[in-house]
Structure formats: structure tokens, C-alpha cells
Amino acid sequence: MILSRKLEYAMRTRVLSLTVPMMAPALLAVIWTILAHQIGNQVILPGIDQVGELLRHPTEDLISMGSLATNVLVSFVRVIMGYAVAALVAIPLGVVMGYYGFIFKFFNGFLNLFRPIPPLAWVPLVMAWFGISSLATLSGVETGLTFIYLDNIKFSMLFIIFIGAFYPILTSTIHGVRSVNATLIDSARVLGANESQIFRKVLLPAAMPSIITGMRIGLGIAWMCLVSAEMLPGSLSGIGYMITHAFTLASTDIVIAGMISIGIVGASMDMVFRHIEQKNFSWRRLAE
Amino acid sequence: MNHVNGEIIGIRQLSKEYTTEKGEQLLAVDDITLTIPEKSFTCIVGPSGCGKSTILRIAAGLEAASSGTVHxxxxxxxxxxxxxxxxxxxxxxxxxxxxxxxxAAGPAFSGVSKSERIKDALVHLRMVNMLEFKDAYPHELSGGMRQRVAIARALANKPDVLLMDEPFGALDAHTRILLQRELLKVWQLTRKTIVLVTHSVDEAVYLADRIIVMSNRPGRIRTVLEVEMDRPRSRANLQFGQLTDSILKELEYGN
Structure with missing residues (x-):
């Protein structure tokens, strides 16, 4: 009797935990279907089934510029590259800025001057600097498949993505290092740690939860900057370009399918980070 | 030339001045001269803010003295x-x-091999009765357990002298008395030289061979008392009470 009631309760909570998150998307789908039916113009709002069809076959060639999947992949590689450079610069810089007051004073005013400039506002200058030069220009490869791959990675795009991801990572790294308990550093010193060990074995792990949070935010912004970067001249691929190109062809279904893909990829990357946070930094919950 | 026989730590005319945020000079420690004999257990007692922790930090090499030396x-x-x-x-x-x-962190910093430092860490964890918690994280431990681990960590680095800055100050009374007893055992086992700073007179009388009583800021040495009671000491002992009382009086005059 009690057992069956417990079981019933467990099942109900399980069913609820699975259905509640699905309710908002379901509601949206219903409204979408009704609106699409009412409007009856697929340039303004195509049917959900039409977009669903596109998403169900992501490897099919669309408007003769490759499939949804290949364009998402191209975009993904670009973001990861620009983002990796941003992380590689921002994390070490943030650690030394957080630790040494002098270096903080040296860089902070200068960096704060550029912080309020939206990544998109860099586009004209970036175009003047880099034009359509890409990794292919740098490596000197001029033909073949390698050229096509490398030429997809434009410096202008990397730069915009870099700017977008740089500041959140830098800020949270500085904050993370600054809030490291001084006793931890003193303890390491007394135990015989040298300066490089203080950085690698104490400051970095202690600040890591904060750094990871910054990296998560940075990745989200980098992914958002991508669409604007892919609108730059010289770009002939990528999900952002695909969306703008589909718009000029009045293929609103592709526009929406592209937007949904961006959302799915962004959310998945965020989930990976959140998983890392939960798995590796449970010590932080009760550390203070 | 400054070296006294049997002395392991020698503090000579040590002073420490701080500049406050308002830009005022603050004398925290004033002209301390102190000899710590090898294998002794010394307690420094004094009111809070008397600079007793500062002396330890300078002796550990974490801070520089304004004048004077530590050897x-x-x-x-x-x-x-x-x-x-x-x-x-x-x-x-x-x-x-x-x-x-x-x-194992200390030996890891100095490049001791993993197997060796883990083996040694186990020995020290057993010494403080924390062996069964070896795979726990600090946040899973109580305050008293954390301090046991902190003591084991300091010992695993094989120091000659162990400085302790109010190690039991944040613990409840019961845990505190328990850890004092265990610290004595560890001391008798390892025969390290210990200098322990505390604001608890009771703790000092229970533990120390020698008690340094400090005055209020600026920190100066008021008296040095030798404690000649057998260990383990009983708080019910008349001598224990008398000594505690006289130190408390000494501290009161200092304020």
C-alpha cells in the first residue's frame, strides 16, 4: 500500500520533470502552427513542418551552398579557433593582472577603453586591416581542397570572435585570481612552492571555477558574434552567411532552420561547460 | 656570533611597522628578542592585535621585519x-x-616522487587519526578534522620547526581540548620544535614548556614563564589554576 503510493509519487515526479520543460516549446509550436496557417505566406512565416523537414535532413544540399550541417561545422570551427586564441591570451593575462597590482594598473585603463566597443563596431576597421586575407594567405597554400578549408578561416572573422570572447574571460579570470584566499598562497609558500608553482598549482586551480564561468559566457558571445562576422565580405559559407543568403532568396524556412541550428549548437556547448563545472568544481560549493 | 647554544630560532630586536590605509605608521611589534631552544614547546599568548601572529609570519619568512632579525x-x-x-x-x-x-603537497612542490610522497602522507595521516578520510575533500570535513589535516600537511614537509598561528582558535571548546591533547602526542612522537601562538591562556598552560606573555599594541614581551608541570597536565591541578590566574592578571595589567 505504502510502497505503491511511493512508487506512484516517484513516477509522478519523474513524469513531471520530463514534461514541464517540454511545455513551453510545445506551446510555441502550437502558436506557430496556428499563425502560419492564418498568415498563409511562407515568406513571412513558413509552416513548422517545412522547417522540421529541413532539420530532419541536415546533410542535404540547400540553395546550392552546401548542407545545414556542413555550414554549421564551418561556423563551429571558426568560433573554436577565434575563441581558443581569446582564451589563450585572456587567461594568462588575467592571472598576472589579478596577481600583480602593477600589471593590473598598467593594462586595466587601456583595456577598459576598448571594452564598451561592440564587436560589430570593429568590422570596418578589421576589414581595412585584414580585408579578405585568411589562414590560406598566411600559409601560402593557393590551390586544392586545403585552400578551400583554410580560406574559410578569415582573419577578420577570427578577430571579431576574439574581441567578443576576450573580455568576459579576462574579467572573470582577474576576479577569480583576486578572490583567491591569501592563506592558500601563504600556505603554498611555506610548503616550499616557488613562484611558478604558485601560479600553476594554486592560483590557477583556485581561480578555475571563475575562469570556467567566464569561458562559458565568452563562448556564448563568440557564437553570437559569428553571425555578424559571417556577414563580412569574402565569406561564402557558414551558418550566418547561409541565413543572410537564404533571406535574399526569400527562403524563410532555411532562415529559421539556420537559427534553430545556431540555438542548438550554442546550447550544447553551454551544456558541456556546465557539465564540466558541476563535475570538477563541486569543492567550491562548501569551500569558503 | 649571534648564535646561542641549543637555540634553533633566534629573534633579535625585531620590530614591525605597518602603514595603515590612512597613511599612518602603526607599530605592531616592538623590539622583540627571543630565543627558541631546540625541541621545546613555546606558546606566545597575548591580547588580539598584539602582533603575535606577525612575529610568526616574519619567522616563517612570509613578511619582512622593519628592523631586527630572525635566525x-x-x-x-x-x-x-x-x-x-x-x-x-x-x-x-x-x-x-x-x-x-x-x-602530500609540500613534497610535491619540492619534486618528491608520487609513490614516495603518498606513502609518507599516509604515515602522517595515521599520526593525526585521519587515515580513513584520505580521499575526502576539505569541504566534507569538520573544522577540527581540517586542522588535523593541516597539521599532518605541515609535518609531512619534514620541518625542523613548526610554527602554529592560533591553530585551534576557530574550533569549539571540546574539539579544541581534544586536539591539544593530540598535538602533545604528536610533539612527543616527532620531537619537533613548536612555537604556538594563542590568545587562550588555558591552552598555553596546558601545552607549553615556556610561555611568552605579550603586552597590548605595540607588542612587547611582558614576561617569560617556565612551566614545570608534568604532562599530561590536569586542569584540576592547583598549580595549573594558579599559573593561569597569574597570566590572566598579567594580561589585564597590559591593557
């Missing part, structure tokens, strides 16, 4: 070295490392 054997202490360990009041364990990795 370890015949070497001038200017930066932290493995021979002088320091146990802090709290929050000193690396929260991202397990208990055993915390204890």
Missing part, C-alpha cells in the same frame, strides 16, 4: 624555507585537492 640555526630567515613549517588558523587546505593530496 634559523645560523641562517638569516628572509623567505619561506622547508625547515620552518606554519599552520594557519583556518582555510589553509587546498579545497580542490583530496586530504591525501593536501598532505
Amino acid at each position: 634559523y640555526r645560523s641562517n638569516l630567515v628572509v623567505k619561506p624555507c622547508g625547515e620552518i613549517g606554519l599552520v594557519f588558523q583556518e582555510y589553509s587546505l587546498f579545497p580542490w585537492l583530496t586530504v591525501i593530496d593536501n598532505v
